[in-house]
Amino acid sequence: MSNNVFKTQIKEEQVVVNEYLKTYFLDNDNKFEEHLADAMRYSYLIGGKRIRPIIMRQVCQAVGGRVDDVIEHSAAIEMIHTYSLIHDDLPAMDDDALRRGQPTNHIKYGEAIAILAGDGLLNYAFELMLDKSLVTGEQKYIQATKILADAAGRKGMIGGQVADIQSEGQAVDADVLSYIHSKKTGALLRAAVMMGGVIGGADDQTLGLLKEYGENLGLAFQIRDDILDVLGDEATLGKPIGSDEKNDKLTYVSMYGLEASQKKLKDLTEKSVELLEDIHGDTSFLEGLSMYLSIRQD
Ligand code: IPE
Ligand code: IPE
Ligand code: MG
Ligand code: MG
Ligand code: MG
Numbered sequence: 001m002s003n004n005v006f007k008t009q010i011k012e013e014q015v016v017v018n019e020y021l022k023t024y025f026l027d028n029d030n031k032f033e034e035h036l037a038d039a040m041r042y043s044y045l046i047g048g049k050r051i052r053p054i055i056m057r058q059v060c061q062a063v064g065g066r067v068d069d070v071i072e073h074s075a076a077i078e079m080i081h082t083y084s085l086i087h088d089d090l091p092a093m094d095d096d097a098l099r100r101g102q103p104t105n106h107i108k109y110g111e112a113i114a115i116l117a118g119d120g121l122l123n124y125a126f127e128l129m130l131d132k133s134l135v136t137g138e139q140k141y142i143q144a145t146k147i148l149a150d151a152a153g154r155k156g157m158i159g160g161q162v163a164d165i166q167s168e169g170q171a172v173d174a175d176v177l178s179y180i181h182s183k184k185t186g187a188l189l190r191a192a193v194m195m196g197g198v199i200g201g202a203d204d205q206t207l208g209l210l211k212e213y214g215e216n217l218g219l220a221f222q223i224r225d226d227i228l229d230v231l232g233d234e235a236t237l238g239k240p241i242g243s244d245e246k247n248d249k250l251t252y253v254s255m256y257g258l259e260a261s262q263k264k265l266k267d268l269t270e271k272s273v274e275l276l277e278d279i280h281g282d283t284s285f286l287e288g289l290s291m292y293l294s295i296r297q298d
Pocket of ligand 4: 088
């Protein structure tokens with residue numbers, strides 16, 4: 001698939017996802033609820049590539065599932081991802097003022113409301129996934145909910161954020177770097193892949209391949225993020241460049257340099273395409289996605 005054909009397809013996916021994301025936060029009973037909803041909606045709907053929902057939809061379809069079955073869980077992972085960004089930007093963490101091309105949540109609403117908006121998104125994600133599980137009574141939705149609970153938690157994204165913060169300014173350590181990347185970013189991307197597979201009804205062998213694919217993709221994604229923090233254009237990226245250097249972060253680029261990082265990204269991308277080729281079903285979109293993510297500018 002050419003890059004231009006792929007760009008059109010991913011835009012179509014983004015439009016579909018944005019349509020259903022817009023339907024949340026509408027039922028507010030008083031001015032306090034409305035204020036919180038405003039802050040939650042702000043970061044959730046302001047922009048973003050919607051990569052995790054799109055991956056979940058595409059994996060579900062590739063393994064033979066119905067794409068509409070992932071609506072609630074894909075909205076939920078985007079809520080958890082968005083909350084992680086709101087908190088990541090706080091002065092106590094990366095202290096950044098620009099996100100998704102707009103002032104960060106705490107710049108717009110103040111730190112207290114930004115913290116609560118993040119908390120609100122985290123809880124809302126579980127409300128949605130549990131409602132879907134209860135209404136359908138289907139085990140696969142409970143399984144997918146559990147995957148996200150684990151991936152977002154102390155042994156997943158939050159654990160990775162702790163390691164990221166605690167490694168600021170520390171001596172170089174390859175194992176710690178790999179731990180940070182596989183948890184802070186890899187965990188949610190892997191979860192998007194696995195949830196799509198589980199909801200789509202993939203068999204165990206396919207789930208095994210998907211797990212490895214998700215691991216490759218997650219690492220590649222964060223390496224590109226580290227590269228863009230150095231080489232990116234702020235207006236295109238929609239977030240500050242140089243944030244990692246400012247905070248003395250342990251990143252792929254700080255440890256291995258730009259050239260080796262590019263090489264690793266290329267290798268991981270090729271590997272993830274190979275893994276997709278082994279999966280029965282139409283994985284052409286996902287193959288295009290791996291290529292696109294390795295050269296993305298935002
Ligand atoms: C940014 O994620 C934070 C990381 C985990 C690297 P994205 O690059 O997916 O950000 P959005 O959702 O498009 O804003
Ligand atoms: C973010 O890593 C990971 C999470 C938000 C969980 P970064 O701190 O590198 O993400 P950006 O570059 O601010 O988006
Ligand atoms: Mg960070
Ligand atoms: Mg950050
Ligand atoms: Mg970054």
